[in-house]
Amino acid sequence: MLQLQAIRDRKEEISNALKKRNIDADTLLDTILQLDEKRRTTQTQLDATLAESNKLSKEIGMLFKSGKAQEANVLKAKTVALKEASKAMGDLLNTTAEELQTLLYQLPNVPHESVPAGSTDEDNEEIFSEGEIPTLTNNALPHWELAKKYDIIDFELGVKIAGAGFPVYKGKGARLQRALITYFLDKNAAAGYTEMQVPHLVNEASGLGTGQLPDKEGQMYHVGEDDLYLIPTAEVPVTNLFRDEIINEKDFPICYTSYTPCFRREAGSYGAHVRGLNRLHQFDKVEIVRIEHPNASYQALDGMVEHVKSILRELKLPYRILRLCGGDLGFTAALTYDFEVFSTAQNRWLEISSVSNFETYQANRLKLRYKDEHGKSQLAHTLNGSSLALPRVLAGILENYQTEDGIQIPEVLVPYCGFDSIN
RNA sequence: GGAGAAAUGGCAGAGUGGUCGAAUGCGGCAGUCUUGAAAACUGUUGAGGGUCACACCUCCGGGGGUUCGAAUCCCUCUUUCUCCGCCA
Structure with missing residues (x-):
């Protein structure tokens, strides 16, 4: 959520920046400012009425104490009108504040200056790529075929007990998945992220806080x-x-990492691109989260990008990094880098990590603040990124590491798996 | 799930209708003393709105009510604790 003060001070600037998201927010911003003005005027009037009422109540109290009941009753009569007036103003204040809140929720974050203009994922800007795309044999298979061939993931079984998009990992497939989770957590911990185990269900306030x-x-x-x-x-x-x-x-920076399953309804996405592990209702992910001082957040974002790079480098997977364009940028993010691994057998890029800076957007909803050197409360910056999402990394490994004799396990994972190939 | 008790500032914990945004202790911050630190002493220390700055207003788990006036009384919801039941 954008800060009202920022909208008051820099409306034009915000409006222009939002154009990168292909949004014309002028009407919305104007309405917000009008409501803000109305809210403050109402508040001032209400405050004055309450002040008057408070003053009278104190006088009544004193008069009763000194036995002047008659004078007190005269004052009591005066408070009746004040009470009615303050009730009406209070109601107006509440409805105005609610309307204002609703509109503020509709405004997405202001994109960072480096975000390229554009409307679809085709306008995203590739800023880095690394790793060799392997040359596979002619009979190379996509991961869902490999999963069947080696009996390590069973999609039909998942359909039976839950539905499409809930795969069952079996044997070495399950073990490889668990190895990846542990490996990711170890890498994150080594980089200074404290491991946390958190609830997998959250209440409404939490969903509002981060913007879901x-x-x-x-x-x-x-x-x-x-x-x-x-x-x-x-x-x-x-x-x-x-x-x-x-x-x-x-206490800055605060760095946490957490493994959780993730649940997404993914309503409306079907077809060839969601085959196999490409898009699931339940999948595993290891996440990194940082709470940062505003001065340090972009440096932190770069650090997170370097960290994810170091993992993909160790896994020896071909990948690229994209800077998301305004049209593809998430609602709450100011700047996002997507990591994509090349799935050789599918001949396409798969998103495996998304690393973002939300600046104060989430912090404003969360009321996440810190005390600056003057003792004033200021909003912190929040950041997060996948490090990493499991299914597509798994897909990338299965497809890129397949040989005539089976699937080789990346060297760094062998100690975690306890085996070096699946065949 | 049943019965009872409770929810107050970073923490502990007073406060049962007016002078309470709230005693006291701990913690935090600043200072005195000290070569430095500790101890001791002194001061300071919740959040939000509003204002150029004051004033002023709101908040004692959430919501609603009674009253001229509510942390304090009533209703309701949520959460926590104790006992019973069930249970990985």
Whole structure:
């Protein structure tokens, strides 16, 4: 959520920046400013009425104490009108504040200056690529065929017990998955991220805090009976650990990593591109989250990118990094780098990590603040990234590491797996 | 799931209708003393709105009510604790 003060001060600038998202926000911004003005005027009037009322009440109290009941009753009569007036103003204030809040929720984050203009993923800007794309034999298979051939992932079995998009990992497939999770967590811990285990279901306030609610409600599984949401990413519970917190400036940076399953309804996505592990309703992911001082957040973002690079380098997977264009940028992010691994047998790039800086957008919703050197509360910056998402990394490994004799396990994973090939 | 008790500032913990944004202790910050630190002493220390700055307003788990006036009384929801039941 954008800060009202920023909209008051820099409306033109914000409006122009939002054009990169192909949004014309002028009308919305103007309405917000009008409501803000109305809210403040109402507040001032209400405050004055309450002040008057408070003053009279104190006088009444004193008069009763000194036994002047008659004079007190005269004053009491005067408060009746004040009470009615303040009730009406209070109601107006509430409805105005609600309207304002609703509109503020509709405004996405302001893109960082480096975000390229554009409308679709084709306009994303490739900024880096590394790793050799292997030459596979003619009878190379996509990962869903390999999964069947070596009996390591069973999609049909998952359909039986849950539905499409809920695969069952078997034997060495399950072991490889667990190895990857442990390996990722170890790498993140070594880079200074503290490992956390968090709830996989969250309440509404948490969804609002990180921006999944109110807009993307349909993307999350909702347990109606208890009004809880299954997390779409560990970002939600981990970042919300800091909701309504004022942290000490010297505690920066706060670096957490967490492994969780992720649940996404993915309503409306079907077809060839969602085959196999490409798009699932439940998948595993290891996430990194940082809470940063505003001065340090972009440096931190670069650090996170370098960290993810170092993992992909060790796994020896061919990958590229994209800077998302305005049209492809998530609602809450100011700047996002996507990592994509090349899936050789499918001949396409698969997104395996998304690393973002949200600046104060989430912090404003979360009321996540720190005390600056003057003792004033300031909003912190939040960042997060996948390090890494499991299924597509697994797909990349299966497809890129396949040989006539089976699938080789990347060297760094062998100690975690306890085997060096699947055949 | 049943019965009872409770929810107050970073923490602990007073406060049962007016002078309470709230005693006291701990913690934090600043200072005195000290070569330095500790101890001791002194001061300071919740959040938000509003204002050029004051004033002023709101907040004692959430919501609603009674009253001229609510941390304090009433209703309701949520959470926590104790006991019972069930249970990985």
